[in-house]
Amino acid sequence: MKNKNKIKVGKRVYLDHAAATPMDPRVFEAMEPFWVKNFGNAGGLYEEGRIAKEAVQKSREAIARLIFAKPEEIIFTSGGTEADNLAIFGTANFFKKGHIITSKFEHHAVLNPCLELEKRGFDVTYLEVGSEGIVNPEDFKKALRADTVLVSIMYANNEIGTIQPIAEIGKIIQNYRLQSANSRLIFHTDACQAAAYLDMNVNELGVDLMTVNGGKIYGPKGAGFLYKKSGVKITPMIFGGGQEMRMRSGTESAPLIVGMAKAFEIAALEREKESARLCELRDYFISELFQKITKIVLNGHDKKRLPNNVNVSILDIEGEALILFMDAHGVSFSTGSACTSESLDPSHVILALGKPYEFAHSSMRFTLGRSTNKEDLDYVLSELPKTVAWLRRVSPLELDPNAASMSHPEAFAGENLRVKAKSKSYK
């Protein structure tokens, strides 16, 4: 086995598109002139400045058109995390106090600002997401309060891909605004994972704020935007020259903005066809996995999930070990979300489903993408079961896939697992 792992596989099968997407060459091409040649500051009154300004404006218009918004409602940011933070701190700083509703399994870019706001005196409700990973609109309705200032529910979960009923929640909020004394309440959704696959019409969704990230949709890492509905008031987070309608200061990066828009345009254009293609591949992959591997559990609703997301707990193995062995076989995927997979803390998303710690530790996320084809998946399906079998032979664990509670929580603390992994020289 040891020798086998040293075999260098020429081709790689990359199945972590929820963590990062390769830039589409068309995006690269669109950005390219704005680095060296058309490098002007969009604030300059002269030709170089005007070229940059026009590129930024056209990008803003292109995105606005695709989400049925106005150009001035698009605030370019450095990515999804900043856009989420701007939405949450921006609303909180504007209202100064109040109640926030979010869900237990939001991305850390939403959860951690909420935790910080709790320290600053805000009251936060973290909605349960049920065993299938979907917020229940009835639960949501019950959580609304007269002092609720912000609702932040993700459009699709980044780990298990479950799609949240955003339009339905939007309608509940609309009614609540009319029927209650609280008409100021702001609705935000993190649409980073959804942007490539789901309907992005902000009017249909009924959102006031929406986050999109370039790096997750084959665009540039370091670019994103926050849609902010006209009339919705939030306090900026970054102050300075007053760019982006005074909502986000800092010299506009024309190349990143142009790349963001181009990536979003391509995603919109190919959304339908690519979603259908990936759904088919996804369902094939899931059904084969279940045939080839025992003691495997699908995390999240089987249909109401992103076309590219497969998340399973493969019991009796250590997630990190499987990733490292499969990496040696040329296959990339992740355990937990990439953003925190280094920490080895069990995934808060899998725990939110009510699963035991062991299930969280052995959860694997495979996220397909534009380059993924059946051949790639067949390769994974041939290698993965062998590696799983080998890891299970050396594993001390034997779990019940129907277990409702954790057996030995102390064995699964991050640091312990790290030590164990080291002692087996998995690294």
Place this chain on the structure above:
Amino acid sequence: MKNKNKIKVGKRVYLDHAAATPMDPRVFEAMEPFWVKNFGNAGGLYEEGRIAKEAVQKSREAIARLIFAKPEEIIFTSGGTEADNLAIFGTANFFKKGHIITSKFEHHAVLNPCLELEKRGFDVTYLEVGSEGIVNPEDFKKALRADTVLVSIMYANNEIGTIQPIAEIGKIIQNYRLQSANSRLIFHTDACQAAAYLDMNVNELGVDLMTVNGGKIYGPKGAGFLYKKSGVKITPMIFGGGQEMRMRSGTESAPLIVGMAKAFEIAALEREKESARLCELRDYFISELFQKITKIVLNGHDKKRLPNNVNVSILDIEGEALILFMDAHGVSFSTGSACTSESLDPSHVILALGKPYEFAHSSMRFTLGRSTNKEDLDYVLSELPKTVAWLRRVSPLELDPNAASMSHPEAFAGENLRVKAKSKSYK
């Protein structure tokens, strides 16, 4: 005259390098592989992730080495404005209250956060900068208080290029910490304009926090970093996955970070030679301007200024008009700073020198760069005096270059000037 302005000049002479620099092709080349090919998320445990992580780490080390810091002291951000905001709000949010010292002519990325902090209960001292645009260390010493938590003084001014006595202020702070009960006080400098030309050794400067911007040093727009000395505690501004030593969350943009480091390396390598070359060109340009144009005033100290900065007030003309006419002649430069030149408000920097409003409105910033040569400047020197002479013939103004106070303040309010400019169809 009207026909003349329509003449398209093939070559352009770009003299607004303080607003934006073209990306160095070596930087473009260094970044290129990290967009499409090595696109991994640095948080991923597999090969694609490790490649990105290593690139980020090497970039961090390269920058750290060049400023005599440790790699973990480099926090990558989306640019100078974000780094300034992180330094200022980060310190303020950590201390929660206290006194801040800054100068009257900081960049808006420092001034506007300070104004915001005043609203939140902080006390801010804005130091005078004298007629030559340099903070007096004695004034600074007097401003220090037992409750001072933050000092933020720029290394070199973005409009007039004057170099501030950062090392001297650093020593005063060091002594103050030892001699007073206030040892917690944090020293920040915005080094965005200085980075390409001045000594960047953080130990010599005695700073705790230092801002650098990629887009001003021939690197990528949308990239920057904040140096944060080990042990200095600030509160993050953007919360999420915990990237950048938990100080700045968001997926690392490996291409931008690699580009930032490459640009900084090139700047360090060429700093001495390029500074000497530009000083010579700068002094030539200033002396010729004074020979060819009457009623012209140099803004800022004549020697203690960046090698690439020429800032003059050319009296009896409207700055915006001169920029638009010279743009038609193929020459780019700015009035005020590019970041706010759209607003037509008089430059706060020129006003801080104690000059009348009229001087601020007619201030012109020419900032030289790597591509600038004597031929370029000679072209400007041949075209500029003619345009100035023509504009003066149609100008209603006749100012005294030695005037100490404003003649008709109402005539120089931004909106009025805009209306005037329009009525003359300058746009």
